[in-house]
Amino acid sequence: MLKRLLITGAGGGLGKVARKRLTHLAETVRLTDIVDLEPAADKEECIRCDLGDAQAVERLVEGCDGIVHLGGRSVEDKFSVIANANIHGVFHLYEAARKKGCSRIFLASSNHVIGLYTQDQRLDDKAQPKPDTLYGVSKHFAEGLAQMYHHRFGIETAIVRIGSCFPKPVNRRMLATWMSHDDFVSLVECVFAVPRLGCPIIYGVSDNDERWWDNSHVDYLGWRPKDNAAVYRDEVHANTPLPARDAPEAVYQGGLFAVEPIHQD
Numbered sequence: 595m596l597k598r599l600l601i602t603g604a605g606g607g608l609g610k611v612a613r614k615r616l617t618h619l620a621e622t623v624r625l626t627d628i629v630d631l632e633p634a635a636d637k638e639e640c641i642r643c644d645l646g647d648a649q650a651v652e653r654l655v656e657g658c659d660g661i662v663h664l665g666g667r668s669v670e671d672k673f674s675v676i677a678n679a680n681i682h683g684v685f686h687l688y689e690a691a692r693k694k695g696c697s698r699i700f701l702a703s704s705n706h707v708i709g710l711y712t713q714d715q716r717l718d719d720k721a722q723p724k725p726d727t728l729y730g731v732s733k734h735f736a737e738g739l740a741q742m743y744h745h746r747f748g749i750e751t752a753i754v755r756i757g758s759c760f761p762k763p764v765n766r767r768m769l770a771t772w773m774s775h776d777d778f779v780s781l782v783e784c785v786f787a788v789p790r791l792g793c794p795i796i797y798g799v800s801d802n803d804e805r806w807w808d809n810s811h812v813d814y815l816g817w818r819p820k821d822n823a824a825v826y827r828d829e830v831h832a833n834t835p836l837p838a839r840d841a842p843e844a845v846y847q848g849g850l851f852a853v854e855p856i857h858q859d
């Protein structure tokens with residue numbers, strides 16, 4: 595059991611799931627976000643913090659022996675917004691982890707690191723990045739940072755390229771990319787239970803019939819996703835029209851992110 599687990603982005607979609615379902619991993623859970631949060635249990639501590647503030651992030655990480663890093667901009671935006679949260683912010687987090695001796699991190703990366711691969715391609719952890727947005731580039735930066743801090747300073751990170759982690763798949767692309775909340779929770783549990791983690795790239799995806807990504811290189815984690823988006827296939831097909839064969843959502847792994855404009859400051 596961890597002494598103190600830090601969950602960043604605790605006010606967000608996945609942060610709320612982590613807060614509800616992962617508190618058993620640690621004696622104390624420190625929740626942080628740029629928005630205000632209130633402790634709801636004795637073991638919870640809440641600290642409001644902008645990841646762009648290096649000194650505040652250093653104080654945040656003090657005393658934590660594990661981090662679930664979910665905080666940051668989670669869609670495409672102006673470079674200034676992406677840079678503050680996802681580039682400066684993730685650097686501040688790893689520097690704080692190095693200085694304060696925190697040795698294991700679950701890093702929420704994204705499928706948008708490889709979003710410009712086409713949907714007929716099958717990828718594993720050796721695939722060269724092909725980011726589709728500034729957001730995807732920022733996640734690629736975070737992955738590189740995690741690897742540098744692993745090889746130089748021994749910090750272990752699960753680099754998790756999350757597909758689409760929502761209660762259920764709501765469009766046809768998600769029949770391939772969906773990760774259920776149960777599978778997300780069990781992945782975080784495995785990341786903090788495995789004796790030696792290293793710094794693997796993991797595709798955050800359920801056991802979907804239509805998935806594009808191969809996780810066989812991380813069998814050693816003991817993570818066995820149990821859900822399958824195929825259960826929702828009829829519902830998704832009934833509720834979403836079939837896109838044209840050359841529509842971005844039918845061509846690219848990153849879907850519509852592949853045609854996002856560059857947002858101007």
Ligand SMILES: NC(=O)c1ccc[n+]([C@@H]2O[C@H](COP(=O)([O-])OP(=O)(O)OC[C@H]3O[C@@H](n4cnc5c(N)ncnc54)[C@H](O)[C@@H]3O)[C@@H](O)[C@H]2O)c1
Nearest residue numbers: 603605606607608628644645665666668679702756758759
């Ligand atoms: N949910 C998914 O399907 C999915 C897919 C791919 C990647 N991810 C990644 O997983 C993480 C969590 O995703 P989510 O869906 O919960 O996103 P979300 O947008 O709901 O939550 C992100 C949280 O980060 C906080 N945040 C934003 N900027 C911040 C800053 N400068 N300082 C501190 N906190 C800040 C927000 O207030 C928000 O509560 C994100 O890093 C996202 O990029 C999620």
